[in-house]
Amino acid sequence: MSMLMNNEAALAQLSALTKEALEEKLGKREKAGAITAALYNSDMERRKDILLAKNPAGIIAGLCALSCLTGAKKAEIVSPCVADAAVANGLKAAAEKAGLALTLTEDDFVTKTEHRSDLLVSFEELAAIAEKLAGEEPKALYAVGDGDLAEADPAMTVKAFLESQGDVPEDIKGIAVDHAFCPAGALETVTLGQLASRSGVIRVLTGKDCILDRARKEILSLRKKSCGKCTFCREGLYQLQVNMDAVAAGRGKTTNFEMSQEIAEAMLVSCNCSLGDDAGKPVTTMMEYFRDEAEAHVRRKECKAGACLAFLQIYVDPAKCQGAGECAKVCPVDCIEIKPGYTALIESFDCTRCGKCIDACPNGAIVRTAGKVPRNAETAVRLKNAAAAAAGAADADDDEDDGASRSSARAGAARRHRTLRRPGR
Amino acid sequence: MSVTIKIDDRTLQVEEGMNVLEAALQNGIYIPHLCHHPDLPELGSCRLCIVEVEGEDGVTPSCKLEAKDGMVIRTKSDQISHLRNLSMELILAAHPEDCSTCPKYGQCEMQTLIQYMNVSATRMNRRVKGFKMNEENPLIIHDMNRCVMCGRCVRACGELRGVGVLQYNKKELETYVGTLHDKLLKDADCRFCGACAEVCPTGTIRDAMNYTPIEKRDTLIPCQATCPVHTDIPRYIRYVRQGKYAEATAVIHEKLPFPECLGRVCTRACEGKCRRGEVNEPVSIRNIKRYTAEHTDNSLWMNKIKKLPATGKKVCVIGGGPAGMTAAYYLGKQGHSVTLKEQYPALGGQMHYGIPSYRLPRDVVEKEAGFLSLADVKVETGVRVDHPAELLSEFDAVLVAVGTHKGVILPIPGSDLDGILVNATFLRQASMGEETGMGKKVVILGGGNVAFDCARSAVRLGAEEVHLACLEKREVMLADDEEIEQATEEGVHVHPGQTFDQILDDGNGHVCGVQFSNVEKFYFDENRRAVTVKEENSEHVIECDTVIFAVGQRIDLAEDSGLERGRGNSIATPTEGSLATSVPGIFAAGDAVYGTQTVIKAVASGRDAAIEIDKYLGGDGDITETLAPADTADQWIGHIDGFGYLERSEEEFIAAEERDHDFRPISTGICDAEICGESRRCLQCDLRFGITGHRLWSDYSNDAKEEAAI
Structure with a gap:
């Protein structure tokens, strides 16, 4: 039987089992007023919601078993999926058949203080209970990236699982799972069972993924979902964001990392729900396994993966520029200057690294790099082709006088910044 | 079951399962806390x-630990200090730095925590939450920038009170406490009970009015504070809401003996200050009092009254009005032998001979005057005393409470003609069914409630035409609006803004009219003298055959009474704060001392006199008694839809045409169907005083103080 298939057998088994028999199979449980089933608050992937649609019988069987073990009188399923009529009806039908008092609540978050006397359980746990009832050993549920959820042997290593789901990139440097980062080196020894992921979704990190950028994205998504009641989750995430943003913007100091690590480590033991428990992990695992890459942003002003914009440069290769002017037209901040007869020049200070000019250039002359701008690209140079030269010669007489540029909005600013050097004669 | 736990170096015996933080705090061990509150579920x-x-x-929050036998707890260590301080730094990073400009300065739990922990947010990135202070709600200010998200207000509103108006909202990554859809409190069905402000450890949710700790109770329960006898109004209204009229009346009787009378005529200073009035309209307190007093047989409190053993001392009270009766009643209960001498045939004073019976039926006065017998007061009616000092040979103390039963006649031209009547005498004669000498067309001079009592009594006695004229303009007339309206309904012609020029003689020494001029301006100059500016050429005459002066009353006591007299010929009480007169052993109370005021003020004066006289006679001066059951109010009050919009119920009056020809009572009070709803409108401002107060480090052992100093 698969946890992703409707486990009617489990429901059937249930009616035959006494409480003692259940305790033998599943272990004893403390008393509870009600059972609340949901995904963990920290689970933003919500891949395991699919269990509600695919295995309603198993879910209900799990709820019934737990009700019997805890003495709970009612059960609740909390998920945005219950808004889907088909899913809701499937669950309600199974509940009615089993004689279970069930409420469906459309929400993506469980406030634990509203369930003080309830047993909180995940959908996977319920499906696993159903497997046990049907006499099977439950497997682990995992997915790679946006792929489908698959069942796998918990003893399988992460590496083997990744390989089973498709090609593993050559330049894999680690994985991101449950807001934490894991280095590539560990993947060959850590098993799926040891990983014990709540969301079940493993995302592969390659050379193109900047660990700091990923950490910032995790922090932002955690801040968005956080309920804000716990001091460490609410304020801690804010401090982490400000610190990491400073680093990503090129203003970082080592104190940003020291402070963030101190706060993140404290967060691991100072919150009340799974989201809070995970909130510190992006920073703690980044510092534990990818410290060099992270600190390079400060120590060497370098973003190895080329993702943090502050460490990127976009420049016009004068060898390729034909003076088409398409780049200046699309620049949203008007930071590209084109004098007639000269190559385009990007003002680095104002450039937001949006990259629109790169796509606009018909000659592929604009380059984005994580390194420094080459010397020959620091100034505009005379265009080599004849027509442009002719136009340039005609203008050459007057360009000495006032240096007027065709992109008029930039004129004053260009003079202000004084980064443009007049081409020598 | 009791278990033994150890916290630092102290061994404690506590209930099994008790909250460890509470166990520590209750046993003198201070552990800093913010979201914990003993009356609220833990967060x-x-x-x-x-x-x-x-x-x-690792560490655990002690508020989430349940005491188990043998548990050993450490409250201090490097790990604890580090994490605790870090938590405070994080909280302070989002908290405004301006302690000294915050209205909560000096009364703020957060401030004491900062002081104790000696931590600041210098290592953190500070942020300002960017909320505008919300002063749009009545009574409660929301200043969300100061919020530390302790969640106490949400739990207090939801779980302690069962109202659930405050919740967590989130806008653009910022979580804040607010109402559903950020509605105004009134629209969110807030009950303005103040529990949120009571538990808030910062200046975030606070009362709109500032107060010092000493002023707190009087500011927050203004009805009780402003009542001259400080009746526990919220408590008795709560009983009425529960239908417990016996208990409610008992609460009232703890402070005053005449709830049924006052329920009809009290000037209700309480309603003027009622905080419900800031929400929509004040609670109809007087009518509720009347209703409850009418719906009990009084047996509950009567069985519990304090009656001390006989002291052997004798007191004589002169005057059977509210002041005298109250003093006699309390002195009698203190064990003294009291004789009350009243000059008129019945007890009541102004209640019987001043206020007309259509406002205060005489059987009600008689019934409540009857309570004096519970205190074994001997009543002698028809006895007038002009020389109280003579009584000192027979009594150990004398109280003069003769009121102000002599009306004032202004010395204007014509004030000595036939047909001139005066308020006090007129009302007394009407009350006693005696001939008043009133004619057919009456002009009453004066604009206060007494003037209207005269006017409306004149209507009922059969006058054909009744006019009332007074100096004040309509907006500043002293009488209640209700009186003016009802008098007008009954056909009284009201002429505000008139000076009384002269009373006209018909040639035979009898009144035939009054000449008035319109007032253009009326003010008091810098020497506090009244200045009236008349309109030019505005003289006019109102014809009449009777003029009743209703411009004031004075004490009716012989000039040679032997007592020093004060302003307006009142009885002087030379010592500040004392009701003793110039003659030792003789005291004075009521209108006779301070001039014509209200019934409730007279009751308060009577109580003060009883306290002072009791002490004078060797007693302890403690006239307090407990008549109501000793139960505590339930902190859970529940949600009421549209609570802030519930309208005030009024008493029901008989229609003008039906009521203006006899002295039957004109009001039946609030009807049965509305009494519960009206009492439900009360905000129960006293309930928040039942919430456990903040525990500050400075309340704890000297060790805590020493630590904080480091």
């Missing part, structure tokens, strides 16, 4: 109360 989110449990790694 465990602030992380200040963390402790180490022996045998376990």
